[in-house]
Amino acid sequence: MTQRVLSAAIYVLCSLIGIAAFLAPFLRAVVPQSDQQQASAATAPLLLATLVGLCFLALLFEVQGPGLNAKTVALLGILVAINSVLRFAEVAIPGPGGFSPVFLLIILSGYVFGGRFGFLMGTMSLLVSAIITGGVGPWLPYQMFTAGWVGLSAPLIRPLARRLGGEGGRGELLALIVFGALWGFAYGAIMNIWFWPYATGPAAYYWTPGAGLAETMRRYLAFYVLTSLLWDAFGAVGNILLLLAFGRPVLRTLRRFRDRLQFVYRPDWSHP
Amino acid sequence: MIHPLAWIGWLIAVMAALSTTRNPMYLALILLCIALVDMVVQRLPNGATPVFSRKRFVLLIVLVSAAINALSVHYGDTVLFTLPEWLPLLGGPVTLEALVFGALNGLALAGIFLAFATAQRALPTSALVGLIPRAFYSLAVVAAIAITFVPTTLRQARQIRDAQAIRGHRMRRLRDWLPLLLPLLIGGLERALQLAESMAARGFAGMHQREYASVAAEQTTTRLLMIVGLSMLLTGWLLLLAWGIQWLGVPLMLAGAALLLGRLWWLGRRVRRTHYRQLHWTASDTAVLIGAVVTLAAYLLPVLGSSRAALFYYPYPALQLPPFDPILGFATLGLAWPAVALWAKPAPAPQHTTDTRAS
Numbered sequence: 044m045t046q047r048v049l050s051a052a053i054y055v056l057c058s059l060i061g062i063a064a065f066l067a068p069f070l071r072a073v074v075p076q077s078d079q080q081q082a083s084a085a086t087a088p089l090l091l092a093t094l095v096g097l098c099f100l101a102l103l104f105e106v107q108g109p110g111l112n113a114k115t116v117a118l119l120g121i122l123v124a125i126n127s128v129l130r131f132a133e134v135a136i137p138g139p140g141g142f143s144p145v146f147l148l149i150i151l152s153g154y155v156f157g158g159r160f161g162f163l164m165g166t167m168s169l170l171v172s173a174i175i176t177g178g179v180g181p182w183l184p185y186q187m188f189t190a191g192w193v194g195l196s197a198p199l200i201r202p203l204a205r206r207l208g209g210e211g212g213r214g215e216l217l218a219l220i221v222f223g224a225l226w227g228f229a230y231g232a233i234m235n236i237w238f239w240p241y242a243t244g245p246a247a248y249y250w251t252p253g254a255g256l257a258e259t260m261r262r263y264l265a266f267y268v269l270t271s272l273l274w275d276a277f278g279a280v281g282n283i284l285l286l287l288a289f290g291r292p293v294l295r296t297l298r299r300f301r302d303r304l305q306f307v308y309r310p311d312w313s314h315p
Numbered sequence: 316m317i318h319p320l321a322w323i324g325w326l327i328a329v330m331a332a333l334s335t336t337r338n339p340m341y342l343a344l345i346l347l348c349i350a351l352v353d354m355v356v357q358r359l360p361n362g363a364t365p366v367f368s369r370k371r372f373v374l375l376i377v378l379v380s381a382a383i384n385a386l387s388v389h390y391g392d393t394v395l396f397t398l399p400e401w402l403p404l405l406g407g408p409v410t411l412e413a414l415v416f417g418a419l420n421g422l423a424l425a426g427i428f429l430a431f432a433t434a435q436r437a438l439p440t441s442a443l444v445g446l447i448p449r450a451f452y453s454l455a456v457v458a459a460i461a462i463t464f465v466p467t468t469l470r471q472a473r474q475i476r477d478a479q480a481i482r483g484h485r486m487r488r489l490r491d492w493l494p495l496l497l498p499l500l501i502g503g504l505e506r507a508l509q510l511a512e513s514m515a516a517r518g519f520a521g522m523h524q525r526e527y528a529s530v531a532a533e534q535t536t537t538r539l540l541m542i543v544g545l546s547m548l549l550t551g552w553l554l555l556l557a558w559g560i561q562w563l564g565v566p567l568m569l570a571g572a573a574l575l576l577g578r579l580w581w582l583g584r585r586v587r588r589t590h591y592r593q594l595h596w597t598a599s600d601t602a603v604l605i606g607a608v609v610t611l612a613a614y615l616l617p618v619l620g621s622s623r624a625a626l627f628y629y630p631y632p633a634l635q636l637p638p639f640d641p642i643l644g645f646a647t648l649g650l651a652w653p654a655v656a657l658w659a660k661p662a663p664a665p666q667h668t669t670d671t672r673a674s
Contacts, residue, residue, distance in 0.1 A: 046531075049538040056545040063549065067556065089334065094552055094568075097575055101541050104450060104579060109530050111453040113514035120460025121507035125499060127461060128468045167454065171461045174443050180431040181330060288489045292497055300504045308515040 053105045060098045061188075064091055065233065092181065099188045106162050106195075114304050115160065122152060123167045130172035142281035145172070146230075147289060149190060150223055150282075153197030155297040161194025182234070189233045193226050211295070220286045227279025231271045316359075317653055319442045321600040321607075322434045325653055328607035329430040332614045332647065333423045338628035338637045341647060342422050348650035349426060353433040355654040369429065376428070377421035384417025385409050392633040412630040419630075437657075442594070449583030453520070460510070464503075472499055540578045547571030599656035606652030613646030 111119070129144040145168050153161020166187045173179045173186075200218045207214020332345050386398075391412030400406040435443070440462060447455040475498045484494055522530065551567030554560045614626065625640040 046535065046538070049535065049542065052542050053538060053545065056542060056549065060545065060549050060552075063553065089331075090552075090555075093572070094548060097548060097572055098545065100579065101545055101575055103454070105538070105541065107451060107454060109534055110520050111457070113519040114511040116453055116456055116460065116519070117507045117511035117514055118504075119457045121464055121503045121510070123457065123461035124464035124468045125503050127465050128472060128499075131465075131469070163454070163457070167457050167461065171458055171465075174435075174440060174458075174462065175465060177432055177435055179435050179443070180428060284489055289493055289496055292493060293500065296497065296500055296504065300508070303508060304511065306512075 050105060053101065057098050057102045060094060061192075064095050064098075067091060092184075095188065096184050099184055099191075102162075102188075102191075103166065106159050106191075111163075113308070115163075118156075118300075118304065119160070119163055119167060122148060122164060123171050126164075126168040127172040127175055130168070131176055142277045144281070144285060145169070145190070146193060146223065146226065146278075146282055147285045147293070149194045150197050150219065150226070150286070151290070151293050151297060153194035154200070154219065155294065155301055158195045158198045161197045162191040163194070165190030165192070165194040185234060189230055192233075193230065196226075197222070210298070211291070215294075216286070216290050219290055220283050223282035223286050224279045227282045228275045231275030231278060232267070235267065235271055316594075317437065317603055317656060318594055318596050318600040319438055319446055320596075321603040322438060322653075323446075324604045324607045325650065326430055326434055328611045329650055330427055331611055332650070333426045333430075335614045336626040336628070337416070337419045337423070338626055338639075339419060339422075340637050340639045341626065341643065342419060342426065344644060344647045345650060346422065346426050346429070348648065348654075349429050349433060351651050351654045352657075353429065353436075355657045356433050356437045359437060359657070369432065373425040373429065376425045377418050380421030380424065381414050381417035384420065385414040388413040388416075391631055412632065412634055415630045415634060437653075441592075448579060449586040449588060450579040452583070452586045464506070467506075468499070468503060471502055475499060475502075537578060537582065540574055544571045544574035544578070547574065599659070603652050603656055606649035608649075610646050610649040613643055613649075 126145050126148050129148075133143055133145075149161060149165045149168060152164045156164075169183065169187045169190045173183050200222050204210075204212075204215040204218045207218055209215065329345065329349065333342070336342060385395075386409065389407035389410065391410030393411040394408040395411055395414070397408045398406050444455060444458050444462065447458060472495070475495055479494050485491065547567050548571035551564045551569075551571060553564075554567065555564035625638040625643060628637045
């Protein structure tokens with residue numbers, strides 16, 4: 044019981060830090076800034092990156108626990124390899140905008156095998172595919188973190204799916220499709236936190252000292268519409284199409300193997 | 316070969332330098348250094364071919380970034396043309412200053428991308444996996460398994476495609492990919508099952524009965540420390556951001572970070588690691604690190620009697636010639652040291668490494 048409370052506290056704290064990081068540029072606009080704070084605005088993205096990075100490490104360790112068992116390691120390793128091949132195909136033949144085939148397996152494996160597995164699936168898929176395709180960069184922790192959240196949140200739709208007709212039904216697929224579409228947009232919006240302060244540059248704080256919340260919101264909206272709306276729309280539509288075309292057969296397969304992987308290895312303590 | 320940790324030091328210096336300055340002179344110097352290093356890295360025997368064209372990518376980033384800034388920031392004296400005001404969000408004067416500043420931002424971003432691509436090209440995949448912290452031992456195993464199975468999966472994908480083609484399968488719609496995806500998935504899962512069985516049989520992550528209690532107690536401590544560390548980070552950051560209380564915010568954040576990282580380091584210490592090919596820290600690694608530190612110090616600290624004011628160049632409100640400080644310019648050249656270190660060494664005999672990036 045204590046362990047569950049402690050574990051939940053870590054999830055809550057990491058979510059709080061994530062939300063605070065997401066709102067940081069707006070917070071900065073609301074609070075009147077002293078000259079000293081103005082000067083530190085240039086290092087704000089760096090500070091944010093450090094904070095999110097540390098939070099990510101803590102969450103990753105909590106999800107990993109004292110160590111994964113052989114079944115989880117093997118299953119994760121192989122599924123991540125398949126996802127990396129899909130990403131490889133995506134880099135070689137670029138699809139339109141934010142479309143990426145990796146989210147299909149991240150969402151479905153998180154939904155079938157649970158949030159922890161989904162988190163690791165998202166994180167490791169992005170890590171391994173970046174190593175293979177040459178996409179390692181300062182954006183990688185953000186990508187890993189966000190893709191991890193996609194998988195972590197997938198089991199949240201289980202109650203809804205159950206109400207809509209349960210396993211293998213059309214309602215379940217519908218719930219998954221809506222979920223995938225929402226994450227298509229949310230993934231882009233979250234990735235923008237990393238990109239936005241860099242793209243607008245620290246100057247945004249210099250030439251309009253004390254730009255109000257409305258102005259900052261307006262600028263973010265302009266930035267979002269210009270850079271992300273169409274891009275993210277492709278991501279969302281891609282998720283919808285992939286889930287529509289492959290969702291049910293892939294779900295059936297994953298469920299079959301979930302059952303087959305139920306075997307338990309019981310050590311014999313009588314021979315020390 | 317340069318040690319992975321020296322590469323990380325170089326990357327940190329490049330990133331810090333690129334995010335501190337928007338002065339085109341220094342940006343150009345930094346990019347020149349990266350290009351020089353990249354040129355030398357391409358001569359390395361293990362340099363994998365990049366998946367996409369860099370020149371086109373850099374051009375794209377610069378153009379897109381310039382366009383975005385020009386269309387969203389309507390500030391500056393030199394008005395190029397005016398978009399009608401009724402256009403939501405975009406309406407207003409488009410200025411040369413905003414265009415230039417956007418392009419400079421794009422240049423800095425492209426520099427970060429190029430630097431990482433270069434370092435990654437110079438390092439073998441095994442070194443990258445080796446950088447995963449020891450506390451994340453099981454995740455490193457997952458990464459190693461995944462990387463090992465990528466070539467197999469690719470081969471299998473090709474076999475399935477050929478087999479389906481022989482049977483007359485044609486790819487017309489999205490659904491036609493299903494006969495490819497499903498066998499790939501099922502084949503992979505079968506292999507995962509075998510792997511899991513053999514790993515369990517060999518006692519992977521096995522634990523003696525005696526150890527259970529101590530592991531559980533340790534996990535409670537870890538979780539408590541994580542909670543305290545995260546709370547300190549969050550509180551310190553909010554103090555800093557919302558109220559500007561630096562004397563309390565900064566130490567709180569530092570202490571929180573130290574607590575988190577310290578615990579992870581302590582947990583990782585016990586994981587024993589064996590090396591197939593031991594990497595040694597050499598004098599040229601130290602030189603690379605010194606070069607990076609010199610640049611870092613010149614850009615971040617008021618040392619060497621240089622005028623750091625030259626770094627903080629902004630084209631607003633009217634475009635003007637950027638200032639240039641020769642001492643800072645010279646310090647920037649510290650970033651070119653990996654090129655010197657790699658150039659000086661005689662080309663090593665080709666090694667038989669299994670590099671999955673190339674396949």
